[in-house]
Amino acid sequence: MKTYFECISCFVRQTLDAVRLVTEDEAMQEHVLRQALHEFSKMDLRQSPPVMGQRIHRLIRKLTSQKDPYRGIKDRFNALALELYPQLKQTVEASSRPRETAMRLAIAGNIIDFGVNSQIDSGHVHEAIEHALTTPLEGEVEAFYEAVSQASSILYVADNAGEIVFDKLLLEQMPREKVIVSVKGFPIINDATMIDVRDTGLDQLVKVIDNGSDAPGTILEECHEEFRRHFNETELIIAKGQGNYETLSETEKDIFFLLKAKCPVVAKHLGCRIGSLVLRRSDRVRTSAGIYHEGPA
Amino acid sequence: MKTYFECISCFVRQTLDAVRLVTEDEAMQEHVLRQALHEFSKMDLRQSPPVMGQRIHRLIRKLTSQKDPYRGIKDRFNALALELYPQLKQTVEASSRPRETAMRLAIAGNIIDFGVNSQIDSGHVHEAIEHALTTPLEGEVEAFYEAVSQASSILYVADNAGEIVFDKLLLEQMPREKVIVSVKGFPIINDATMIDVRDTGLDQLVKVIDNGSDAPGTILEECHEEFRRHFNETELIIAKGQGNYETLSETEKDIFFLLKAKCPVVAKHLGCRIGSLVLRRSDRVRTSAGIYHEGPA
Numbered sequence: 001m002k003t004y005f006e007c008i009s010c011f012v013r014q015t016l017d018a019v020r021l022v023t024e025d026e027a028m029q030e031h032v033l034r035q036a037l038h039e040f041s042k043m044d045l046r047q048s049p050p051v052m053g054q055r056i057h058r059l060i061r062k063l064t065s066q067k068d069p070y071r072g073i074k075d076r077f078n079a080l081a082l083e084l085y086p087q088l089k090q091t092v093e094a095s096s097r098p099r100e101t102a103m104r105l106a107i108a109g110n111i112i113d114f115g116v117n118s119q120i121d122s123g124h125v126h127e128a129i130e131h132a133l134t135t136p137l138e139g140e141v142e143a144f145y146e147a148v149s150q151a152s153s154i155l156y157v158a159d160n161a162g163e164i165v166f167d168k169l170l171l172e173q174m175p176r177e178k179v180i181v182s183v184k185g186f187p188i189i190n191d192a193t194m195i196d197v198r199d200t201g202l203d204q205l206v207k208v209i210d211n212g213s214d215a216p217g218t219i220l221e222e223c224h225e226e227f228r229r230h231f232n233e234t235e236l237i238i239a240k241g242q243g244n245y246e247t248l249s250e251t252e253k254d255i256f257f258l259l260k261a262k263c264p265v266v267a268k269h270l271g272c273r274i275g276s277l278v279l280r281r282s283d284r285v286r287t288s289a290g291i292y293h294e295g296p297a
Numbered sequence: 298m299k300t301y302f303e304c305i306s307c308f309v310r311q312t313l314d315a316v317r318l319v320t321e322d323e324a325m326q327e328h329v330l331r332q333a334l335h336e337f338s339k340m341d342l343r344q345s346p347p348v349m350g351q352r353i354h355r356l357i358r359k360l361t362s363q364k365d366p367y368r369g370i371k372d373r374f375n376a377l378a379l380e381l382y383p384q385l386k387q388t389v390e391a392s393s394r395p396r397e398t399a400m401r402l403a404i405a406g407n408i409i410d411f412g413v414n415s416q417i418d419s420g421h422v423h424e425a426i427e428h429a430l431t432t433p434l435e436g437e438v439e440a441f442y443e444a445v446s447q448a449s450s451i452l453y454v455a456d457n458a459g460e461i462v463f464d465k466l467l468l469e470q471m472p473r474e475k476v477i478v479s480v481k482g483f484p485i486i487n488d489a490t491m492i493d494v495r496d497t498g499l500d501q502l503v504k505v506i507d508n509g510s511d512a513p514g515t516i517l518e519e520c521h522e523e524f525r526r527h528f529n530e531t532e533l534i535i536a537k538g539q540g541n542y543e544t545l546s547e548t549e550k551d552i553f554f555l556l557k558a559k560c561p562v563v564a565k566h567l568g569c570r571i572g573s574l575v576l577r578r579s580d581r582v583r584t585s586a587g588i589y590h591e592g593p594a
Contacts, residue, residue, distance in 0.1 A: 005313050005326065005327070005330060006313070008309050008313070008330065008334070009306045009307070009309035009310040009313065010306070012305050012306035012309050013306040016302050016303070016305070016306065029302065030302070030342070033302060033305065034338045034339070035338075037305070037334050037335075037337045037338035038334075038335070038338040040334045041331045041332075041334035041335040041338060042331070045327070
């Protein structure tokens with residue numbers, strides 16, 4: 001997905017939100033804002049929004065000399081999600097459709113995204129859980145599990161700290177021996193890294209690798225070789241969150257995108273309403289499937 | 298009022314909204330956006346937001362070679378307001394408090410502000426009228442009319458096209474022989490100019506002058522001498538809308554600000570909620586009044 005004109009005012013707001021989280025020094029906040037505005041005036045709009053997100057947050061980390069400004073937030077949401085986990089697991093087990101419920105909850109966890117909203121609190125998480133259990137899910141759950149069952153290998157591209165605990169619920173419904181989960185290689189916003197994997201015990205459930213990158217999405221050419229090899233060789237990809245959708249929506253792979261549509265640009269690109277629970281298979285496959293079905297047998 | 302960091306993302310959004318109204322040429326839209334971002338990166342935040350508003354719209358008019366891009370919008374809302382006027386006048390006359398009702402309706406007209414929202418339509422105007430007649434008014438109506446009655450001269454600094462028809466209702470409650478109304482000297486967003494005064498017949502009700510400026514507010518040092526003389530010599534000033542509040546809130550004059558608080562920054566500065574109907578006397582006078590009352594008799 002390219003960067004739309006609408007993304008730019010959102011970048012400015014995100015920059016301000018982020019720098020305010022990192023420092024109370026108004027002169028520093030102004031300095032970062034001005035630098036960011038200068039960058040925005042020259043940005044390449046053909047690139048996806050996370051490319052600019054990566055640049056903004058590199059700038060903030062560099063100018064404020066803080067290597068991992070969202071560490072405290074990540075710890076807080078890992079703890080919150082771990083606290084909720086036993087009850088959520090019970091909800092899945094008590095459900096008449098445990099596989100769908102697990103997916104809904106994994107998508108609910110995608111609310112914990114400090115790139116889109118720096119004011120997320122536990123109230124938002126509880127609301128998102130309630131919403132996810134009662135609202136229509138835009139996508140075909142059966143097709144997802146069918147693809148999961150048929151694939152010989154699966155790469156699950158995770159998104160945020162805290163959210164990865166919600167992902168456990170979905171991973172528990174999957175044949176984990178053929179699944180590898182990936183997280184970010186370096187701190188970027190509140191995206192999960194290996195610290196979060198260890199802190200939440202995700203690595204006790206499934207194999208986890210990092211992607212070697214600090215982009216708030218998956219910019220393949222920036223990821224290290226091991227990740228790219230897994231990405232290219234795996235049969236099925238499951239990608240969580242807006243950042244992964246924005247960076248991978250045009251990639252020639254069989255990808256299921258699982259996310260909450262949290263901004264108007266992404267919602268419009270997906271053709272859904274803001275707040276929707278989305279399970280969307282990549283266009284390439286949907287197109288191919290059409291050809292397969294309609295072509296000569 | 299200075300420019301707050303929060304204003305900058307709003308400037309970006311406003312720039313995009315405005316340039317989209319003016320041209321469908323996406324390359325031109327991008328060119329204007331990039332130029333504006335470059336300007337924002339260097340702006341003087343001690344100045345009020347309308348200073349940057351003026352610069353954005355000068356840029357748009359220059360780059361698109363359109364001298365009055367909002368002319369059609371201004372015509373449309375003048376016509377709408379003139380159509381509503383007889384009924385609104387009847388509402389005032391039938392009211393048990395006609396002076397308060399006239400003021401409420403004059404503030405309702407301030408919804409027609411394309412700087413804050415480029416999507417305003419007749420539905421918003423009808424809603425604003427309904428809202429203005431039923432919601433608390435933040436300010437003292439009696440103190441306003443008392444000051445109006447006592448002042449030897451009054452300058453009524455008008456805001457937008459269409460809105461000036463709503464202002465008629467309030468002006469009709471005032472001793473018009475001592476009132477002068479001012480409008481903008483040159484086109485800026487949908488602010489009223491002398492064209493709108495003539496089109497709506499406002500000049501048949503009261504004396505009207507222009508201020509010689511194209512700022513979306515009142516930047517005194519940019520106004521022509523006649524306006525500045527009236528401004529300095531008049532005893533009481535009534536200033537409509539956010540732009541006039543933002544540019545005159547620290548001016549050493551007795552000013553009543555009448556506006557709908559439409560953005561979070563202005564609402565916070567006023568200490569009210571977004572959407573509030575505000576009648577606020579300038580701080581200087583409120584402070585002076587305190588001193589007069591508390592000092593020795």
